[in-house]
Amino acid sequence: MTPDRDARRQALDPQRSFAVAAPAGSGKTGLLTQRMLRLLADCAQPEEVLCMTFTRKAAGEMRRRILGALELAQQPQPPDDAFERDNWELARAVTARDAAAGWDLASAPNRLQIHTIDAFCALLARQLAVEAGLGSGLAPSENAEPLLRAAVRDLVAELEHPGATGDALAVLLTHLDNNQSQLEDLLIRLLGKREQWLGHVLASRDARPHLEAALAELVSDTLEQLHAELAPMAAELAELVRYAARNLARTAPDDPLVQFTAAAGLPSPAMPEQWRAILGLFLTGNGTFRKRIDKRQGFPTARESVDPELAGTYKERWIALCEQFAATPGLLELCNDVVALPPVAYPDAQWQVLAALTQLLPELAARLDLVFQRAGECDFTAIALAALRALGDEDQPTDLALRLDYRLRHILVDECQDTSSLQFALLRRLTAGWQDGDGRTLFLVGDGMQSLYGFRNANVGLFLDSRRHPLGDIHLTPLDLSANFRSQEQLILWFNRIFATAFPATEDPARGAVPYAPAGAVRPPLPGAAVSADVLPSTASATEEAEIVATRVQAALAEPGEVAILVRGRNHLREILPALYRRGLSWHAADIDSLAGSMPVIDLLSLTRALLCPTDRIAWLAVLRVPWCGLGHADLLALAGGAGADLRAPLLPRLAAWAENPALSAAGRAILARVAPVLLAAWAERWRKPLRIWIEGTWIALGGPAALLDPGNLRLCRQYFDLLESAADIARSDWPTFTARVQSGYAAPTATPETRLHIMTIHKAKGLEFATVIIPALDRKGRADDRELLRWRERVTAAGDSHLLIAPPQRNGEARDPLYTWLAREDSFASRLEDARTLYVGCTRAARRLHLVFREPRKDNPPDNTLLARIWPALAPELAQPGPGFEVIRHEASAGDAAVEVDGPTDAEAETAPAPPLSHGARLPPDWRPALAPPAPGPAPPAPGAGADDDTDAPLARLAGILFHRAVRQLLREGPERWDARRRARQEPLWQGELAAAGATAAEVETAIARIRRGLENLLTDAHGRWLLADHPEGGAEWEMGYLDDNGQTRTAIVDRTFVIEETRWIIDYKLAEPAAGEPQTQFVARQRKSYAEQLARYAALFARRDARPVCTALYFPLLPHLEIL
Amino acid sequence: MPAPLVDLAPIRAALAAGELVLTPNQRLARGIEQAWGQELAAAGTRVWERPRVYALEHWFERMWQELRDAAFAPALTGTVASAAVETRLWARVIAAHPDSVAGNPQGFARLARSARQLLERWDLDPARLDADGHRGAELLLAWLPAWRKAMAACALLTREQSLDVLPAGMAAGLLVREPAVHLLGFATLPPRYGRILTGLCARVIELRPQGVDASPRLAALPDPAAEIAAAAGWARDQLHADPQRRIGVIFPDLTANRTQIERQFRDLLAPGHGLPDSGWQPPPFNLSAGVPLAELPLPRAALELLALADGPAPLGLHCALLQDPFWSDAAAELEVRSRAERQLRDLNRLAPAAGDFRHALARAEAASGNPVGSLSRRVQAASEHRRRAPTRQGFAAWARHASEHLDILGWPGSRSLDSHEYQQLQHWRRLLDAFTALAVTGETPTWSEALTELRRLAADTVFQPRTPEAPLQILGVLEAAGLRFDALWVAGMSDARWPESLAPHPLLPGPLQRRLAMPRAQGAHELALARTLVTDLAGAAPAVIFSYPLRDGEVALQAFAPLRELPAQSVPVPALDQPLAAAQAGAAVLETIAWGDEPACVAAELVRGGSSLLRDQAACPFNAFAIWRLGARALPEPEPGLTRAERGNLVHRALELCWRELPDQMALLALSPAARAEHLAAAINGALDELARQRPELRGGRPRAVESACLQRLLAHWLMLETLRPPFQVVAREQDVELDLAGLPIRLRIDRIDRLADGRLLLIDYKTGNVRAGGWVGARPEEPQLPLYALAVAGSPADFSADTLTGSPLAGIAFARVRIDDKASGALLGISDVAELIPGCKTLAEYGLPADWPAALAQWRHDLGALAQEFLHGTATIACHTRAVDNQTELLPLNRLPEQDAIQRWRERT
């Protein structure tokens, strides 16, 4: 029987909504596919079912599976495999529906609504453009940071202008010690997460009551929880408090507990201070339960007591209560939470700073919108916010059916644990008005244990909450899958043993605390240990660790299947990669090798920069020192420095004059004879080609590819060029941003299909599976985040309301604000929880074997911010006494390598070992010659055709000429005799209109019309003109004639006027031109002849092809009037 | 001569009879004209009348013009508005309409125009549109009356509206009724067009091009990039086999991927096109997509030059323009421009203003002793020209203004234009004409609004370089309509791309769009279109290859369903799309070069550095060589606000001023709190006044107030710490001293010298950043500054102007931590010879130095002297001796440290 059969069957009920917890390996994509098939079979339109995923990859996978199932359904017989058979049956129903409704999903799979959340938001924002307010032409971009920065700079510029904005900026800047960079970074960070605060700061004009209410609610919620937990012990507690209070009233009358001397019971949940005083009876300063109590807390010994009989009894009652406390799960944490609670009001000084901030934020957001509009680009948050806006509010939702042209009936959401509250809000609005059992359902699938995207605002609490409380009006039935179809049984057992304690005991949606759910094995156990731990001495070096990892890899590759090294941070690989390299292994590394860390790419950056900016001497010096050039120090000095040299001037002129430089060595001269001409030629032709082609061509001509130490690096170079191509504009006008983009790039994976070794971060590995997984460096500390300037937190209540808890930025040298401290505490909780989940995700990628590598902690316990610390409680005993399927290998300290400090540094810090000096380099031999030449020039681009010189005419004169020609054509059509003054006047509105439409002013229109008018008058009255217009045989106006040019191209010639008189073919062009001021007519005519002789000769030749009649060409100038026979 | 691209069979008779043939685009019309001409020429005809074949819209325009030329009154009621003019009017209307989207008029103006166009083409009167509760349609309806009014006020109408006049013109006898019209290559014909055509022509004959008998094949490529490469390789092989064959390659997303496609085809068909001396050459193929004019170098420079006159612009833009060849005389001005860039960078402004640019140029010209000064004169003249212009004027006037402005600046520069650039220039002129035509709107924008519009227009204008007719055509799907090839490749045929996904117009009710089969409104309709497209393309050549990428990023794709049955074609993907680079890679035998040559520092070159020279030499001799003798310094990038250095200097200066009036600690202690604050404020003001000379924003207002408040807090804190020290007397401030270290002169400025109660001296260096103790020990000290102070004071007292110092023995050297942070450490951090003498200072011995000053000084003199000698010898070893190297990442391209491992491996290999 298939495991989880009931849950899986239930999940296909199209009438009900579900929230499914689907741990690693539980086959959730299969489940989603089946449900989607099931729902499609009942739909009027396939668009009624919407499936949202987290990544494009997942969306692609879903789509592939659905289409695969539909294809499977073409088989007449059901497949044997049970799961496949279910798919087949479900898909058969869909194909039947498809055929009946004529969907043709196989041909039009885009009708399947499977989208990433981002893509769906974009779709909504586009289709509901008005409601979303985005309009056209706003594209989301991965690189939106420069836009956020631009908005921030826009705002900060207000500092110099009068007004409230500037005042607020001044307050903040003063608070930040006038560190504008810090202010910028802070505001950019805030903008990047504006969905968390925008609603709150826009909610009311004065943010203070709003924000303080959130604080008050946090405090009262926590105290209420404590109140509830303590309810069974309330009476006893109250009694002990009274007892202590009475004692203290005598010994320490200032003690806060004294106020309870006559208290009837416990204080209300609205009184945090009083509760803190009470908890002091049970908690030590370190947050543990007291083991002892004495007169300082109000419990004197019998000898000290005024009431000796009571002393003993009460102490015993206290001990009993303490035991009860300790036995209540989660109570200790709760008590500590209460102690840590922040005050419910901001101190005025702090508020002043926060007030300035909250005043700036809405304005900042508004400026950002403008920046987006200007750039035609925005970030994904803008799209999501627009989509949300487009859906209206929950009370008055936009009628989607009306707008999307189909009724959305079912929504499925994958990886629901990683959705943000913004995305959840979207879900709420999409389902606003939905009711249980109305045929519309929501289906959430997620795994709290695999929530990894806290840094991207994922809020796992929302998913947990959806399993307890209705979402809007929809009740989601919680379902749990537990079968693991991926890992062999031994692994599963180990996971269940180890992770049970790594995860918190109870669920807490507000904090995103998820307890561990044990998995059930489907795959049988394999012989041999499933999990191994290589335990190194605490003094072992990273190199030793790397050797062990490499050995493990080799062994693993001897077995079948894919092998993965998973790390939390890329820098954990620093020693491992060389160790693998030494063993001749190759691997498939996604997002591991930084592009900008490799020398060939650095060299290309230098070349690019040098050609873009001759002022940059480092770039130019570098270009002369890289292997394709390789000048020695003395030659560099000869070229760039020396007596009297200006060390800031551009190098280019000195490079151009290299031949006259006596200080250069012979080798230097040989090199420069080759290199300098290339660089100078490249500089001379700058911006004649697209940036990438220009730089790449120069690089090739310099011998860049030939000078690669490792030809395999050509791939990196190509990646760099692709980046340069896509960011050419940025490279030109914003070099720092461009280099930052190169910095953030990773070398694309190289591997061949045979490569079975994969290296990646645990985050990247999410959703993948490997036969063997190796996780090294479990003992390395994570990034310390105790230096955040500003902390805030979005708190989503059970009711789905979102609250903003924000502490003002901290000022250097001042005590930490209690609210800030509380937020820091919460953040650190969250990251500890996420650490456990990260390790869980990493370990559960393994199907057959898992290897862990770490150094033994120096003290009893590993430092708190290591992955190891999370599993230590369960692991430590097993290290001494390994459980089934677990193997521990202890490595001895290697002799030579005593006590290297490796435990200390965090991920963020570098371990710099002093490197030996770099004494040698590589370069192309000075006499190297490239074996290439530019292509032979092809045919020249077609010459700008005749009349191109018209281009230089004033546009209006050109237009007047055209209008004149059109008038003459019309005149000939209607007959010159009918073109009297009245008829001509009727033409004037046309001229007027055309000239005005071209942008002419009234005066210009007048002048132009006067010219046309005069031209026409002359034409009609002048003898030549009348001759020209007369009805001659074989006449034509604006005659279009096709012919073949010398290149065999068909061309068309347009002849103004032509006719035949006495067996002579006349060809006449008229020109509405006049001599320039002061120009004699003869000179003008000669000039015109020169310009048009060639064109008319061509026409003549054309007519000569038609027949043998002699041809006569002429130019006619109606404004003079004058007929010029050529 | 390439063979014609169309099959004339279905229209031959019509053409011969002089009947009208209409096509969906110019390309097909032109193709027919070509083919017809070649056919006639082949038959011996040498000149012929142009066949009557037009693109449909072009023909409509001709008819409209004929009616206007005939002074047909209904055709004279208005001119047809260009897209730019109409969009501008929409934007105006939308901005004035009280609605939520009024803040984004541009975004919605385009939408409104396209909605209007759709409605009219589908023969619906927009005014009678039933919004049906659709918000978008409601808005459109709300805008419509105002827009109509605006159009009427400018005497404008739409192209679609103009069509309705045509039948009337015919009725009036002004147009000749066509006996027949042949429509070729239309996938769909909007209803209005159909109606008008039926009105104007006796017979409307829709022709479907006859398919060639073909056996199309299907090729699957790994990803979109490989697909382009494979298509390019295929095209190259086809042409090698027969250079006269008509080859077509179709990319559905040609416009979006134009750059990559053009480059990859060039790489394979014209390898070496990028080499520096090859110049720009037209590609050996015709490519139907163009580039936005605004992105081409010439127009881009023009727009940027104009923008500089509009207000502050990012520094990067100024610098890019300074290196741009398209204005003034770049070749002759290289050094001046470079100098100006440095001037500009030294200002540390994120967005320098036009005035900054002008001054930088003027100063640079003055400094290079360039008496001509033509560059700054140009910029000066341009700025005056700009100043003289009125605040608001019409578009035509602004167009003139822009041209004049560019003329003054010498755009497009003194470098002679190649043919590509010449075409850009022509396009730019036409762009200005279109811009002038906006005058019809009657608006009088400001310069900045006008410029925005010009930029928009330039971004919307497509530039297509003229290229000679070539046998290889690279086309989008629409451009391929009706054409014929000898071999055709159709890329991008995945099921994610076809049928087109739905994207109904957001301003029109969906049901309406679906009912009327408007574009991309209905699934079944799109599917049918896609199928027809495939059928048509499959018959467009005797050999057709359809291709699709197996994956796009992380998404796996399949072929569009109707293609899946086709026989598979395997095509090689050219290994790399950089054939030349690939051929070269690793082809040469590299030689080893030992970086051992040591160019000694000659006297004439003698560098006069401060303590940082020795710090650099200690850290990495090569870096010191590069910085101090080659001038390898990073160009300053502006930081927001004051720079770290500026703020550090302010602190130094304010403290100097502060102690100028106070002889000793007693004097400080004697001041009442109020007097102390006042004294401090005066010192801060003095310091700020000095900096304000370069930083005008510090002259007053908030920036000054903020910095002043911060300094006040910091220095008050500092002075408080000073009061806690044992008594001292301030004997020197900002004391310049010079030291000769083994022949290397070192200039130093000691921030402060205190005399302690025992009469000995404490040398102080103010530090506002993070400091570490102990950087002063070892043969290569990380931070040799304080030891150098000590050597200077102890070694050459004669240098001191203040007599009092002569012979005064040294008590200690220390950094003064002038900063407020969370660290508990005290005011001073340094060394002294006696324990507990100076709070915060450990003893020499504790740092492992000789226990008394003379011995310690001797050791420093030896160690630092050795460093100085190293520098003078020219020693330039590449090594990381101290942490200071970590702060010199800008030198990595030069010292090549990242290559260390690779070089080692390479040397082991060879």
Ligand code: SF4
């Ligand atoms: S490798 Fe390609 S891009 Fe580079 S120059 Fe040669 S042909 Fe051009």
